[in-house]
Amino acid sequence: MSSTILRSVGKGRSFFSFVEDYCPSEKDSANRSIHRLCSLMRKMDAETAAIESIDDTFPEVKEEFAALRDRHEGSSIDIKAFRISFITEKIKTLHKVVKIPDSKFLASVIIINFNVDGCWSSYLFRAIVALPGTKRKENINWYWSSFLFRTIAALLGVKRKVDRDLLLNNYIHVYKTFQCEIRISETCVRTFNIVGTYFCQQNNATSVCGHASLCMTINNMVTYKGEIITPEHINRSIGTNHKKTKFGSGVGLSIENIRTALDSFGLKYTQIDFIPNQQFEYDSVIHKYIEGGYPTLLIFNTKNALHVVTVLGHTLNTDLWRPEAEYAYIKPQHSDDYMVYRPASEWVDNFIIHDDNFGMYQCMQVDSLKRETNAKTDPTFRAYYAVMITPDDVKTFAYEAEYASVKITKDLLLMQKNSFVAINDWLERILLSDSLKMISVARTMLVRREDYSRSLGETDFDGNTFTDIEKEEIINDLPDLFWLSEITLPDLYTANKTKLIDFFYPTNLPPLTDINDIYKRWIQIRFPEALIKNKENQLTVFEMSVLSHYPLFRKMNGPIVPEW
Amino acid sequence: MKERKLTKDDQGVNKVSFAEGLRRIASGGISGKFTEQEKVLFERAKCAEEESKKRSFVLGRQLD
Numbered sequence: 001m002s003s004t005i006l007r008s009v010g011k012g013r014s015f016f017s018f019v020e021d022y023c024p025s026e027k028d029s030a031n032r033s034i035h036r037l038c039s040l041m042r043k044m045d046a047e048t049a050a051i052e053s054i055d056d057t058f059p060e061v062k063e064e065f066a067a068l069r070d071r072h073e074g075s076s077i078d079i080k081a082f083r084i085s086f087i088t089e090k091i092k093t094l095h096k097v098v099k100i101p102d103s104k105f106l107a108s109v110i111i112i113n114f115n116v117d118g119c120w121s122s123y124l125f126r127a128i129v130a131l132p133g134t135k136r137k138e139n140i141n142w143y144w145s146s147f148l149f150r151t152i153a154a155l156l157g158v159k160r161k162v163d164r165d166l167l168l169n170n171y172i173h174v175y176k177t178f179q180c181e182i183r184i185s186e187t188c189v190r191t192f193n194i195v196g197t198y199f200c201q202q203n204n205a206t207s208v209c210g211h212a213s214l215c216m217t218i219n220n221m222v223t224y225k226g227e228i229i230t231p232e233h234i235n236r237s238i239g240t241n242h243k244k245t246k247f248g249s250g251v252g253l254s255i256e257n258i259r260t261a262l263d264s265f266g267l268k269y270t271q272i273d274f275i276p277n278q279q280f281e282y283d284s285v286i287h288k289y290i291e292g293g294y295p296t297l298l299i300f301n302t303k304n305a306l307h308v309v310t311v312l313g314h315t316l317n318t319d320l321w322r323p324e325a326e327y328a329y330i331k332p333q334h335s336d337d338y339m340v341y342r343p344a345s346e347w348v349d350n351f352i353i354h355d356d357n358f359g360m361y362q363c364m365q366v367d368s369l370k371r372e373t374n375a376k377t378d379p380t381f382r383a384y385y386a387v388m389i390t391p392d393d394v395k396t397f398a399y400e401a402e403y404a405s406v407k408i409t410k411d412l413l414l415m416q417k418n419s420f421v422a423i424n425d426w427l428e429r430i431l432l433s434d435s436l437k438m439i440s441v442a443r444t445m446l447v448r449r450e451d452y453s454r455s456l457g458e459t460d461f462d463g464n465t466f467t468d469i470e471k472e473e474i475i476n477d478l479p480d481l482f483w484l485s486e487i488t489l490p491d492l493y494t495a496n497k498t499k500l501i502d503f504f505y506p507t508n509l510p511p512l513t514d515i516n517d518i519y520k521r522w523i524q525i526r527f528p529e530a531l532i533k534n535k536e537n538q539l540t541v542f543e544m545s546v547l548s549h550y551p552l553f554r555k556m557n558g559p560i561v562p563e564w
Numbered sequence: 565m566k567e568r569k570l571t572k573d574d575q576g577v578n579k580v581s582f583a584e585g586l587r588r589i590a591s592g593g594i595s596g597k598f599t600e601q602e603k604v605l606f607e608r609a610k611c612a613e614e615e616s617k618k619r620s621f622v623l624g625r626q627l628d
Contacts, residue, residue: 515598515606
């Protein structure tokens with residue numbers, strides 16, 4: 001049974017009072033994730049909340065309620081839950097909810113409160129929250145054309161999925177469209193779609209941060225098409241009995257449990273332990289997966305435990321000083337001038353994460369989890385471990401692919417130069433990048449063949465395009481999944497968002513036993529003017545029409561992120 | 565590998581196209597040299613993921 005009411009939440013209405021009304025635990029302890037949700041709703045101009053009281057008859061919460069009762073068997077337990085939908089329109093009567101377009105819905109959340117022996121706990125059991133953005137301003141000069149556009153779109157049945165301008169330089173690579181609903185009456189249900197992400201919190205009784213983070217990782221993957229995974233799905237996959245396993249009372253979820261759950265959902269993953277592998281910067285490793293659209297579980301040390309968050313995207317600051325200046329001012333003694341390059345992650349200033357303790361779409365400064373001290377003597381607040389979800393088994397480590405990309409392309413360019421070959425100005429700049437005091441940039445990511453194929457329809461800086469035959473030649477020997485390293489110059493990367501070279505490397509090869517094997521393993525390299533393929537160590541060359549810098553690889557779907 | 569500056573004599577030589585240059589390289593194959601430091605880094609990197617699979621730990625404790 002549900003009863004739905006409407007409540008104004010626009011400016012002048014306190015969200016603090018709002019939270020107190022639906023979270024009885026608020027008097028003892030503020031739930032930061034629920035406050036973060038409200039802060040986002042304020043920023044995104046929420047005007048109305050539709051609130052439903054829900055009980056065991058709601059299929060979404062039935063299993064969760066049962067788990068809480070199992071966990072607290074023998075104690076007195078009371079459970080209250082609410083489903084709340086936030087809308088950008090001022091609405092006074094329920095029947096109007098039926099008529100508003102999907103783009104006006106900002107979030108659909110379920111808050112569960114449970115009282116054990118007189119003490120309330122509250123948590124966000126599930127929150128679908130739209131991609132953050134600001135209300136699109138209607139320019140008066142645009143009014144008629146926009147009115148015309150809207151009329152035609154309405155007649156054609158086309159709906160605008162996102163009615164906001166997304167945030168500048170915020171690249172949320174992992175998100176999808178979720179179907180949500182509001183029960184208007186016993187006979188009327190309004191369903192609507194939100195383009196955004198799934199968020200949930202641990203309840204510290206039947207779930208901990210590992211459950212929450214795993215649910216947030218899986219449910220937000222575009223490639224995951226199954227039903228919404230809940231903490232109870234995870235508990236079933238690892239055989240949890242709540243009467244025996246009391247999560248939250250010093251009992252946590254082990255990394256082995258996480259691996260078992262991922263295996264049971266048929267998901268592939270790769271993992272890295274940062275403590276013994278300090279030669280890898282954690283941000284550089286994670287970025288190579290996120291940039292391709294694959295989420296990561298990032299584990300770090302707190303004062304007295306390990307916590308995990310879900311990484312869904314990143315921000316990019318193309319005005320950063322350090323990537324180039326650091327190398328110029330404190331050039332490392334051991335550096336090989338010839339191999340000077342910066343990974344594209346150097347311009348990433350924040351990862352966009354869901355932290356079940358602090359809420360959704362948080363910007364976690366990359367440097368937060370970096371320490372100059374020794375990890376063994378000062379382990380706190382340091383990237384500890386990462387589990388990257390991948391579309392297939394990825395055996396070849398990203399580090400190898402990126403290093404090979406710079407090494408082999410520079411070797412080839414130098415051989416060309418020493419053989420009196422006409423090298424175009426762009427490639428000359430890559431080759432001489434160190435002596436020109438201009439480092440090269442390598443952007444490495446996991447890419448699917450079909451996505452890469454779609455990216456070949458662009459034009460280079462001079463207006464040249466690939467012919468159909470050239471496109472086929474580029475694509476036809478690529479595996480379904482590969483490491484793509486885009487090599488470019490800092491100014492092209494930060495200002496034009498373009499690249500000069502595409503380097504393709506396999507993902508399914510075991511660790512190298514001989515470093516020289518990188519020269520055998522690469523798949524192909526696309527330079528301006530030419531493509532060189534390495535098929536069973538037979539090299540073949542094809543001329544290409546694209547001669548200049550070419551747009552960076554992007555997946556060709558989804559809303560457009562404003563860039564600077 | 566160190567780059568070689570072009571001499572005046574070199575400048576007079578007719579250059580071939582980039583694709584043609586790659587074809588000439590293709591017939592001889594590509595190889596390179598590695599510094600000791602590169603070899604050490606690769607040695608460490610090659611087992612990183614295999615070793616990571618052996619790590620065991622427990623997650624989960626809500627902030628106090």
